[in-house]
Amino acid sequence: MSDKEKKAAEAKAAKAKAAEKAAAKAAEAKAKAPDTPDGWVKRLGKQRTIKLLNGKKVKRPDPIHLAAAQLHGWDDHRHHAGGHMRLTQADYEKALKAAERPVLCDDGKHHYVPHPGALSEHHPHGKSFKASKIGQEK
C-alpha cells in the first residue's frame, strides 16, 4: 500500500470513528433528553400486553407506572397544561421507586412521597406536598 493510500485509509478510519463517536453522543443525548412518562414507558419496556374483549391486543403501562402517574399527577398535568409532562429518565425511574414503597414521615405514618423532579405542579396536592411537613421523609 502506498503512502497516499495509507493516509487515505487512516483518514477514512478516523472519519468513521468520529461518526461513531458522534452517533454515540447523539444516542446518549437522546437517552438523557426529557420525554413524556408514556414515552419512558415505551422506551424502557414498562408495559404489559393486554388483550381486549374484542380480541385486539394493546400495550398498557404496568401497575407501578400507573401508581407513579397518580402519585405525581401526570394525568392532571395533561389535563390542565394541555400537554404531557416531560421528565428525564433518571426522574422517571425515581418516580417509579417513589410509588413502590411508602416512607416514614414526620406525622409518624408511612406515605408515598413523590419524587420532586417528577411531580407536576398541577397535582392537586403538589403544593401541599412541597409546603407541608407531611410528605417529608424522616
Next chain:
Amino acid sequence: MGIPNQEITVLDPGLGLVEASPDTPIVLGVSSLGDDNLLRTYARKTDVVSNFGQGPLPEAWCKALDIAGGPVRGMRLTKSVVPTFGSITTTRTSDSTGTIAVAITQKDAARAWQIDDPAGTPVFTEQTADFASATTADVDPLPAGAVTGDQFAIGYDQPFTSLEQIISTSGVGGTFAYSYYNGTAVVPLTGVSDLTVSYTAAPGTYLSTWTMPTDWVRQSLNSTELLYYAYAEVDTGPYGTDAVLSQGQINGHGAHDDYEVIVEILKTGTVATGTFRYSLDDGRSYSGEFVIPSAGDFDIPFADITITFTPGAGAIFFEDGDVFEFDVNAPYYAVVDLATAVTALLAQSLEFPFATLTGTPASAADGATMFAAVDGHATSFENINRYIAFIMDSGDDTTTATLSSYAAVSSRRVMPVYGTTDITSAKPFEGYSVPKRSAVELLGGWAADKLISTDLARVREGPVPGVLEISHDENLTEELDAGRITTLRTHTGRAGFFVTNGRIKAPSGSDFRFWQFRRIMDVACRRVFIEQQNFLNISVRTNSDGTIDERDALRLESIVNEALKIELTQPANAEGTRGHVSEVNYSIDRTNNINQSSTLISTVAIRPLGYAKTIETTIGFALEVAEAA
C-alpha cells in the same frame, strides 16, 4: 372439697364450623403468621387464626367467614411497611410520676444451634433454651476455638432482620459474616450492621441488623422443624478466646394490627405493688387486673406489644385513675408487595369473584396511589379472562381530602370504601372485643354474602352485622357517594347501619355505577368465555356468501343462551322472583363471511334489573280514594 359431684362444660365453638358461602372470595393483607404470597382456603376461623395469627388479614378473613360463611380464600402479603406507635397521652389523677414506654415485644428464637464443621460431618449443639433465657454466660454460640466455616444458626418461624444479643465474654481473634439459605445455597445477607463486631465487642447488649432478603427459604436443621435461619459463619479464625453470650432475642415481630391502647392504673403503687388493666379497643373492652411487673416490662399477648413501666421519683408513682393512651398503626403492604402477590395469583388457576384488600392507606393520597395500581392489576386479570373486582380502603383522611385525591382516578373494577366501624371482632381476645376496623373488612364479608344481583345497599337485607358505631354517616353529611366512594349510613327510624351504595369508582357515564353491575357482567363474561371455549376450532356450515348457516347459528346460540339462563335468568334474586337480570341474549353475527375471516362474531346483550334508588311519593287527603289492591 364439696360433696361428690360432676361438672360438665360444653365447649362452644368446638368445631368452629360456618355456613357454606354462595361465593368464594379472596382476602389479601398482612398477618403475624403464615407465608407470603401463598393462597390458602379455610372454612373455619380456628384454622385461620392458628395459621395466620393476628392482623388485618385474619381479622377480615374471620369476619367474612362470620358474615358469609365459608370457605374463604386468603393470601398474606409481604409487610414491608412496619408498624408505628403514636405518641403516649398521659392523664393523671393528681401528681404521680410514673411513665410508660411502648415497644414491639422481643421474641425468643425458635432454635439456636452451635454447628461445628457444617461442611463435613456437622455436630449440632442446641443452645435454644439458654439463648432464650436471661441467665448470664450460658450460651456458647460457636465451637471452642472456632475456625472458618463454623456457625451459629438462629432460627425463627418468620423471616427477621434484627437480632439483639448480650455478650458476657468477648471473643478474640475471629470474625464472622451473617448469611441465610436462599433455597439453593447459604449466601451472605446484605446491608448487615453487626454491632457485636463478630462477638468481639465489650460485654454488653448489641444489635445485628440486615436487609430482608426476598428469597429466604426455610430449612430443617438436625431433623427439627422448618425455620428461617440466620447464620453467623466464621470467615476468619480461629477464635483465640471463645465468645460467650447470655441471651439473644429477635426484634420486629409484634404490633400486628391497629390498636387503640389504654393502660389504666387501678391500684396506687409502684412496680410490684400497683395494678393496672389495659384495653386495645379504646376502652370498649378491658383485660383483667395485673400487678405492675417488678422488672417494669409487661407483654400484651396476641398484640405482641411490650409496655415498660418506669416509676419516676414519687412520692406517688402510679395512681389509681392514671390513664396512658396511644395508638398503634398496623404493618401494611406496599404497592410493590401487592404486585408480587398479584403475580402469584395470576399463576394460580383458581378463580375467585372479587378480592378484599385489607389495611388502610395512611392518607387518601396514598389510597389513590394504591388504587391506580390495583386498577392496573384488575386489567391484568381481565387480560387472561379472569374477571375480578377489588374492594379497598380509600385511606385514612377527611372527606374533602378523599374527594380531592380520588378526583382524577377511576376504575371499572375497584370499589373504594371510606370510614371505620366500631365492630365486634370476629376473633376477640382479652382487651380486644370491639375494635375500630376499616369498613372495607365489613364490606368484603357483606359482599360475599350477597347474590350477584343484590344491591349492597338493599335495606331489606337488614343492617350490617356487629357494628356499634361508624366514623362517617353519609346520611348526615352527604359528601362521598356522589364521588363514587362507598360509605355507610343510617336510615331514619331503623336501628343499625347500612351501606349507602356499593359504589365502583367508575368513570363518568360508565354502566358500572354499582357493585352488582360489575358482578353480573363478570359472571356473564366468565360463562360466555367458558361456553365459547367449546366453539374454538369447530366447523360450521356456511351459506354461498360465506356467512354462517342459520341452523348452526341457532344451535350455537342455544348452547350459550341456555348456560346464561341457568346463571342469570333462572335463579331467584333477593326479591324471590326469578332472574339476576331482566333479560339476556347471546347472538351470532349472520353477516360475517366466516369462510374468509375464520372468525365467529357474537354479541351478548344484558338488560339488568332496575333498582329503586329513589322513591317519589305524593300524599294528601282526598274525597275520592280508590280501594287498595
